[in-house]
Amino acid sequence: MKIETISLHTKVIPLKKPFKTALRTVTSIENVFVFLKLENGIVGIGSAAPTVAITGDSTEGIKDIIKNVLAPLLVNKDIHNLNFLLTAMQNACIGNTSAKAAVEIALYDSYSKLLGLPLYALLGGKKTLLENDMTVSVDSAESMANEAKKLVSKGFSILKIKVGKNGEKDIERILAVRKAVGPSVSLRIDANQGWTAKEAVKIIQSLERQQANLKLVEQPVNASDIEGLKFIKEHVFTPIMADESLFSPQDAICLLENKAVDFLNIKLMKAGGIRNALTIASIAQSYNIECMVGSMMEASISVVAAAHVAASHPNITMIDLDAPLWLEDLTVDHHILKEKIILSEDSGIGISHNSLSLSV
Numbered sequence: 001m002k003i004e005t006i007s008l009h010t011k012v013i014p015l016k017k018p019f020k021t022a023l024r025t026v027t028s029i030e031n032v033f034v035f036l037k038l039e040n041g042i043v044g045i046g047s048a049a050p051t052v053a054i055t056g057d058s059t060e061g062i063k064d065i066i067k068n069v070l071a072p073l074l075v076n077k078d079i080h081n082l083n084f085l086l087t088a089m090q091n092a093c094i095g096n097t098s099a100k101a102a103v104e105i106a107l108y109d110s111y112s113k114l115l116g117l118p119l120y121a122l123l124g125g126k127k128t129l130l131e132n133d134m135t136v137s138v139d140s141a142e143s144m145a146n147e148a149k150k151l152v153s154k155g156f157s158i159l160k161i162k163v164g165k166n167g168e169k170d171i172e173r174i175l176a177v178r179k180a181v182g183p184s185v186s187l188r189i190d191a192n193q194g195w196t197a198k199e200a201v202k203i204i205q206s207l208e209r210q211q212a213n214l215k216l217v218e219q220p221v222n223a224s225d226i227e228g229l230k231f232i233k234e235h236v237f238t239p240i241m242a243d244e245s246l247f248s249p250q251d252a253i254c255l256l257e258n259k260a261v262d263f264l265n266i267k268l269m270k271a272g273g274i275r276n277a278l279t280i281a282s283i284a285q286s287y288n289i290e291c292m293v294g295s296m297m298e299a300s301i302s303v304v305a306a307a308h309v310a311a312s313h314p315n316i317t318m319i320d321l322d323a324p325l326w327l328e329d330l331t332v333d334h335h336i337l338k339e340k341i342i343l344s345e346d347s348g349i350g351i352s353h354n355s356l357s358l359s360v
């Protein structure tokens with residue numbers, strides 16, 4: 001079954017409210033959508049989220065690399081050779097992980113639609129209810145506490161708290177949130193590279209003394225500071241998770257060989273797609289390190305694809321896939337049910353290209 005055409009569309013999607021981290025403030029996102037059409041008319045869809053601050057991938061860069069490098073490798077090729085196509089695509093250029101992820105999602109979507117299976121089933125997983133978290137943007141301690149309380153009243157029992165802007169204030173922010181939500185809510189902290197290693201140890205030890213009871217602290221230091229991650233891990237009890245330090249399977253091996261972290265946060269846009277994401281989860285499994293699947297601020301298609309990945313690997317035990325809840329994007333909201341993500345039994349990722357207000 002040959003791949004007939006690959007076409008691209010971009011769409012700007014506004015956010016319901018600004019999303020603020022130590023790295024950036026986002027008020028709208030532009031995503032690149034990939035429509036991959038097989039010769040029998042089946043259309044697989046994928047999407048990429050440009051995040052120049054994290055992956056270096058821009059909208060124009062993603063479009064250019066798909067149009068001129070990745071698509072020419074795939075058009076007129078047989079989709080049944082999926083693994084060989086994925087390898088050829090990954091080897092076609094360095095980096096460009098967001099473009100590769102979008103095309104991979106479209107390849108897997110069309111292939112599983114062709115076989116009449118939901119993607120999680122094709123990957124050997126099971127339909128399952130995945131418990132999602134919701135993010136609280138970095139802000140004043142008072143407004144973060146109020147926001148956290150509101151989210152818990154809406155049914156969320158796992159919150160991701162964005163910090164990394166002024167260590168002393170971060171302690172205040174986290175303690176205010178803990179006080180507001182009570183002891184039973186699970187708190188994941190994300191500093192988005194905002195601290196130094198010594199500062200992180202001081203902050204986390206202080207939070208431990210004050211019984212903040214944190215599930216994990218994500219990416220406390222700069223992405224390249226593997227020594228720093230290791231230093232922090234050795235000096236605190238709270239589990240440390242790598243996010244921006246982890247793109248590829250090779251990065252995973254480096255982090256794990258160095259015993260630098262307790263958890264890995266895998267994202268399709270960093271890994272370059274579904275196959276590398278699963279490879280990272282398997283590598284981590286052999287080191288007894290559990291993984292989370294997260295996302296950038298992305299449209300629903302790639303986030304739902306990430307949920308299929310999470311449902312298919314036993315070493316992915318956490319998800320952080322709240323991005324669609326931030327978006328004024330109603331196209332596929334029936335898949336995203338607040339604190340639970342329910343995967344569709346429809347084939348592929350469970351989203352028809354007809355439901356998107358984009359033409360092939």
Ligand code: MG
Pocket residue numbers: 190192218219243244265
């Ligand atoms: Mg993160």
